[in-house]
Amino acid sequence: MKIDPAELAQTLFEEAGDALFLFDPEGEQVLDVNPTAQRLTGCSRQDLLKFPITYLFRSEAPHGLQRLRHAFKKTGAFHSQDGFLLRRMHEGSWIPVNLTISRLHSEPRTLGLVTARDMREQRQTLDQLQRAEAELRRVVSIVQCYLYSVTVDPSGRAALHFVSPTVERFTGRPPSFFKAGVEAWLSIVHPADRDQLKSTLRAALAARQTQIDVVYRIVLPDGNVRWVRDSLSACYLPDRSIQIDGVVTDITTSKTAELALQRTTEHLRAIIETTPECVKVIARDGTLLDMNSTGLKIIGAEHREQVLGSTIFNLVAPADLPRIKEFHERVCQGQTAQIQVEARTMQGNRLIVECRGAPLHVPGDPQPLHLCISQDVTERIRAEEALRASEEKYRSLVETTHELIWSVDAEGRWSFINRNGARRFLGCEPEEAIGRPFSEFLPPENRELAAQQFREMPYRNELFNLEAALLRKDGSRVEVLVNSRTLRDSEGKFIGVTGTSMDITGLKRTEAALAAREQNYRLLIERNLAGYFRSNPEGKLLECNEAFARMLGYASREEVLGVTADRFYCDPIERCNLLKLLEAEGSVHNYEGLRRRRDGSLIWVLQNITRLTNEKGEVFYEGTAIDITERKRVEEAIRASEVKYRTLLENLEQCIFLKDRSLRFVAANRPFCRSVGLKENELIGKTDFDLYPADLAAKYRRDDLLVLEQGRRLELEEENMDSDRRRLVRVIKTPLRGGQGEIQGVLCIFWDISEQRAL
Numbered sequence: 001m002k003i004d005p006a007e008l009a010q011t012l013f014e015e016a017g018d019a020l021f022l023f024d025p026e027g028e029q030v031l032d033v034n035p036t037a038q039r040l041t042g043c044s045r046q047d048l049l050k051f052p053i054t055y056l057f058r059s060e061a062p063h064g065l066q067r068l069r070h071a072f073k074k075t076g077a078f079h080s081q082d083g084f085l086l087r088r089m090h091e092g093s094w095i096p097v098n099l100t101i102s103r104l105h106s107e108p109r110t111l112g113l114v115t116a117r118d119m120r121e122q123r124q125t126l127d128q129l130q131r132a133e134a135e136l137r138r139v140v141s142i143v144q145c146y147l148y149s150v151t152v153d154p155s156g157r158a159a160l161h162f163v164s165p166t167v168e169r170f171t172g173r174p175p176s177f178f179k180a181g182v183e184a185w186l187s188i189v190h191p192a193d194r195d196q197l198k199s200t201l202r203a204a205l206a207a208r209q210t211q212i213d214v215v216y217r218i219v220l221p222d223g224n225v226r227w228v229r230d231s232l233s234a235c236y237l238p239d240r241s242i243q244i245d246g247v248v249t250d251i252t253t254s255k256t257a258e259l260a261l262q263r264t265t266e267h268l269r270a271i272i273e274t275t276p277e278c279v280k281v282i283a284r285d286g287t288l289l290d291m292n293s294t295g296l297k298i299i300g301a302e303h304r305e306q307v308l309g310s311t312i313f314n315l316v317a318p319a320d321l322p323r324i325k326e327f328h329e330r331v332c333q334g335q336t337a338q339i340q341v342e343a344r345t346m347q348g349n350r351l352i353v354e355c356r357g358a359p360l361h362v363p364g365d366p367q368p369l370h371l372c373i374s375q376d377v378t379e380r381i382r383a384e385e386a387l388r389a390s391e392e393k394y395r396s397l398v399e400t401t402h403e404l405i406w407s408v409d410a411e412g413r414w415s416f417i418n419r420n421g422a423r424r425f426l427g428c429e430p431e432e433a434i435g436r437p438f439s440e441f442l443p444p445e446n447r448e449l450a451a452q453q454f455r456e457m458p459y460r461n462e463l464f465n466l467e468a469a470l471l472r473k474d475g476s477r478v479e480v481l482v483n484s485r486t487l488r489d490s491e492g493k494f495i496g497v498t499g500t501s502m503d504i505t506g507l508k509r510t511e512a513a514l515a516a517r518e519q520n521y522r523l524l525i526e527r528n529l530a531g532y533f534r535s536n537p538e539g540k541l542l543e544c545n546e547a548f549a550r551m552l553g554y555a556s557r558e559e560v561l562g563v564t565a566d567r568f569y570c571d572p573i574e575r576c577n578l579l580k581l582l583e584a585e586g587s588v589h590n591y592e593g594l595r596r597r598r599d600g601s602l603i604w605v606l607q608n609i610t611r612l613t614n615e616k617g618e619v620f621y622e623g624t625a626i627d628i629t630e631r632k633r634v635e636e637a638i639r640a641s642e643v644k645y646r647t648l649l650e651n652l653e654q655c656i657f658l659k660d661r662s663l664r665f666v667a668a669n670r671p672f673c674r675s676v677g678l679k680e681n682e683l684i685g686k687t688d689f690d691l692y693p694a695d696l697a698a699k700y701r702r703d704d705l706l707v708l709e710q711g712r713r714l715e716l717e718e719e720n721m722d723s724d725r726r727r728l729v730r731v732i733k734t735p736l737r738g739g740q741g742e743i744q745g746v747l748c749i750f751w752d753i754s755e756q757r758a759l
Helices: 005-015 035-041 064-073 120-141 167-171 175-180 182-187 191-206 252-274 293-299 318-332 378-396 419-426 444-455 505-519 546-551 572-585 629-651 670-676 694-710 754-758
Strands: 019-023 030-033 057-059 081-088 093-105 110-118 145-152 158-163 211-219 225-236 242-250 278-282 288-291 337-344 350-360 369-376 404-409 414-417 463-471 477-488 494-503 531-535 541-544 587-596 602-613 619-627 655-660 665-668 714-722 725-737 743-752
Touching (some): 019 035, 057 093, 064 081, 064 093, 158 175, 167 242, 191 225, 225 252, 278 293, 318 337, 318 350, 318 369, 350 378, 419 494, 444 463, 572 587, 602 629, 655 670, 694 743, 714 743
Antiparallel strands (some): 145 158, 211 225, 278 288, 463 477, 531 541, 531 619, 602 619, 655 665, 714 725
């Protein structure tokens, strides 16, 4: 097979993973770029061709651009050079890149080629390595240990040859204190450990052990007690004396933690049992070894014996089995992973679950187990699917939407309500509500406030939104999210308000259920989906899990523990007020706040915090944090979407109207109402024979009936009246279908093409 070199070169240029810039070396003008260059700069090809090549790059070192220009003009070695930056057009930022410059000797002129490789990931890796090295140096500088050397003669007398100066910082006693001999050393050992220590050392030396480790307590001059590990190396000399070299290390922190761990083991187990997440341990072959009570409830099991020992794969839908097995294998190989699959309860009910898996290492077993934390996200997935379906319907036709689309006049009386919205939100037909005050459809306790807000409408911004409640004709209550805008005439006079109302009753119930659930949400195990933290009143983080660190943009919990809580608050006063609330109430639940991540970006979090005291009476705070930024974004997207589509419909220049199957007008936009000289509420219910000459009205009726009977789109040019003047218009008529596909009416769009045809 013969390959076209030109086509091969073009393909390589387009598919290259590096950014490629082809330019004129003489004028430095960019001539062509590949898709990677467009992606890295955030700029289109057309815009990039407007710039000289030197505008796109900057050097981190002096005279860097001079070196670039020299490489442009003369063939030489300029390969894989670091220290250069590529401009991001719309963000005002720069990307570190590695540059290679080539001169392409082609006809009729020599061209230049800059190859730029994105070095951000390498830079981040280098920064992390430098931070790790700095942390290692810091740890080494604060290690608590001291060295000593002792000789024991055959009679058992010990002579101290050396003790490091750090012994004073370690024991509170100078090196000279220990020259008195073994008794001086034994005097600082805790009385309860002294006899056991002497017995252990005698037995080890009698057995001629060369490596001896003993753990005991020492008492400082101020009475404080420290735990130490004494690691001895014994050398048995020919003259029957023994050379002992030792390292004494302060293990107070780890020993205290070990004892605290024993005390908290049962506490942690209780937390796992009460967490609202499914926590389970799985063997490498898929056997379920353990599951908490929440997990049993989610899958519909009455007790552990029903599921322990069985394979976890029985609980997964057959279609997702290959994916869940691959996920399980990755975790058992030591990776962390996340997956969303369809599961089945013991009763066969369908669930959508989100699983996060991590290896669980067991001492003495080289093969890790699988620790899996699962969350039932069925309702969230259903809500997302419902949102997508709702937006698609809203985009198609206003009159078939499930939202309430409405207008009120300057007196606060309904002037327009879509039929589906009236039936669903008000429990009546539009004709029963139009002309009546909108306040009649509000709960009595809200009417006075709503009337006051409406009186302020002429002075408010054009666009606004709020949450409210409507009363249906049968007395039931509907919670709604209102997106609306004020209406003004050509002189700017306030003439009313128009907007849409979305039913959020289900969402309110979901939020209430979520709030009740999150009130008891306390997850203290690592690798959980929620962030756990513990801090003191001064803002020092005492403990947190990996999820908390990731939420705030840190690579690990060790990294975030060195940061004070004030760093995360956008407003320091907010933390002061939160501490006052905790002092007064003892706990806060479902507290939403804006927090700053490590990179400066902001996230919304939902927090539950409790004020506690330890055995010494010291106050500390313990809580959980959940990232709700996505939920906030979805809520904002809903409001923006509804405003956008309503504004689009009202501001189109084309005339648009809807008719029902009786061919009566049920809705129209502003341009059409102007063309017939009527307001929308005056137009509703009329037919073409009420608006046009009989010949035109009959023609329009025949076309409408054709669309209804055939169920197909109709496009044509025909005459139309505009203020008693006949004009030529382009018309598109299409059947209006309901949710089941049934034809409910006719949608028509037309515009004036008289001047176009005159040309």
